[in-house]
Amino acid sequence: MDRRLIGQFTKDRLCDSSIYWLALIVGTVINCYGHLLVPWMRSGKDPFALLAHELEIQPGLTIFTILVTYCFPFGVALYSSVAARYKNRRLESISDFPDRRQDPVFRADRSGVFLEVGAVTQKFFASHHISRAQDITGAEIWQEILSDETSQERFCKTLADGEEYQIAHAHTAHGNINVYLTRISNLTRC
16 A cells, blocks of 8 residues: 555545535535434424524534534545545556657557547647658558557657657557657667
8 A cells, every 4th residue: 555645645635625515515414404404303393493402502512513514524525536546546547658658659540540649749740740650650660560460579760850769569459559659869779
């Protein structure tokens, strides 16, 4: 269990005002039900007079129960949202991978049409007028990528920015292709 990550998720959730609105709405409904509606249904008397009487004879307990009805939904909402985010942290990390990666990464269908492109990759493609996978890999390399779905072969290509990239690919179960480009440093050449 990563306590630092749980702490970060908790801070993120506490900065979100929706949790406070939820606690306010649910707590108010519970208080109205428990302190006003139920006593009125049981006795038929004015529920506000009964609440005032309760505050006179047991002020500490009455205030405590009012506060608990706000704290309970707050705690449940905080716990459930942090637990769900912690449980799904791997999926969250995978989903923002294309946006965190500095080198181009994309998913394309077999015809070369982009299906998913990260933000950094979109900027790169826009600046170099790349509109299909073949524009970045070249038609020959794209055909080789399509021809053998099980190959782990990596290709090298100099792109429009003048940098040399290693091109790795992986076929998905749905017939699409993930393509990962990695800039090759001056020390390593294909």
